[in-house]
Amino acid sequence: MAVAGKPDAAARALLAARSPSAVGDRIKVPALIVQGQADSLFPLSHADAMAKAIRSNGAPVAVDWIAGGHDGGDRETERVEARIGAWFDRYLKEDTGAGTGPAFRVSRTGGVDSTDGQAQLRGATGDSYPGLRSGEQTIPLTGAGRPQTFRNPAGATPPAISAVPGVGGGLSQLSSLGVGLSLDFPGQHARFESQPLTEPLRITGSPTVRVTVSSDTGEAVLFGKVYDVGPDGRQQVLPAQLVTPVRVGGAQNGKAVELTLPAIDHEVEAGHRLRLVLAATDLGYASPATPATYTVGVTGGLSVPTAPGVRTEATGLPWWVWGLPAAGALVAAVLLLTARRRTTAPAPDPELADVPLxxxxxTKKYAKSADRYAVRELSFRVEKGQVLGLLGPNGAGKTTTLRMLMGLITPDDGEIRVFGHAIRPGAPVLSRVGAFVEGAGFLPHLSGRENLELYWRATGRPTEDAHIDEALEIAGLGDALARAVRTYSQGMRQRLAIAQAMLGLPDLLILDEPTNGLDPPQIREMRDVMIRYAAGGRTVIVSSHLLSEVEQSCTHLVVMDRGRLVQAGPVAEITGAGDTLLVTTAGDVPDPLVDKVGALPGIGSAVRTDGGLLVRLDGATATVLIAELVRLDVPLTGVGPHRRLEDAFLTLIGGGSA
Structure with a gap:
């Protein structure tokens, strides 16, 4: 049933036996029903059904709609526990002096607390429970009588968005303040709107509407919702982030049904409109994967309950409503006067105009420490076309350095200049910097290209400046760009994230651990991406703990330890000093000859490798070795130092880990 959405006879019997409705006619004791407004799992309609069933048995019933719920938000734990305690005192201890509260209470958002950003709650109460359809008003809808046709796409993707996991509860509380997040895709929904309201309208309960639905498959799965739309017609808020899923069968030739939309408590301001949307998909629900075409028409208007007997509690203005703004204005004036010199960025240095970094x-100290440094007196320079590897053991200060470079935190001393401009938070020159730090978040139902286009539009910069095609060519994603991101492997997601950092073709690209979670072939592909990007004269800075990859992909290194610079320079220069020499030969050296080289005085060992021999010196000099190789008729073509980056790194930092 969870997959198909269609209960069979056994499932229906189980639901009927386990549902509260199975015992509703036997509950004859006083009942306090507490239900969350931010709850798509157990909506307010469930509390309404319980209240009606228990009240019909003659028992006292009180209903309390709290602000939070299973979707998140404020569960008002302290207030609810106090009310439950008073209820038990009254009906279990028979304390006639205990107050049980009103028959109906609903928590309403009355603003935002400026001290912690939390929504402020006010109670609205009624002498009796109004139900979900009290004081109904009919709001005419434009387009009523003119059916609209839309489609359920193959695979039901991309789905409409009514709530985002993890933030839906918080948004539902703030929806009455004009804050919300929702999205309906063109061609996948029908919508009908009211005219601008001439006066405020408080909706308390479940709006209803009569519609006629037809489907070319004979069945339609729809998601109904009512938006509060601002005067500009674009800003829309979905109250409590709730939708009503409904399956309409027997709709081959059209079927008339009454839709009961989500129960809400929401005030619509004068000048706003109500927008009824019937969508074919929703991110929070499973929809049929088979494509279908739906046609929906509205009969009459939208019926909205107003619960006229419910009154909002009056609240006085606390002192901070007027006191904090005045104090804030005074503090801001003082800060502007005293901090202007400190926050003004130094003038650009024309001599560094062509130097990427x-x-x-x-210097940056640890928080709350006077003598412990995350970075201390660090200095280095990066030129155009370089791929610079930033290396160091854990705690060396690499991430802190990158965060200061991107303007995310401010150094205690020293300066960073990018193309001659000093870095400050929000510095304009940061538009020439692209960064990939700890992965990127993508919308899984959109394709790779659509995700990049959406990201670039969010920056507000001109479309022609994105250079999406160039970035994608360097990233090498090929035909995968047209596929949904949820089908991507980890390596493809990493390359898409780097392509996002490359948008606009920034002159300086910063990559923090770009190979995390990748297998060897994917690591090799990532290496090629970095090399191709720098080949165009741009600069790449990469922080990685994979020393072998840094050695193969980077041209220069900066090695840090305990916040200080240990060494900086070309990779070949840093790895060049050592006691092992690479002897290149014109052909393979036979085993007996290799043994003779290894037995020479002052030679520690000799082993065959690709293209020649690796010879470890143990007292002999390179000059002596060359003379002996010539004497033994080794087909010598060259002799040079050979040391792995790992050996050099461990020598520099004294045996730590990258």
Missing amino acids: QITGL
């Missing part, structure tokens, strides 16, 4: 005396 120069760091001078960079």
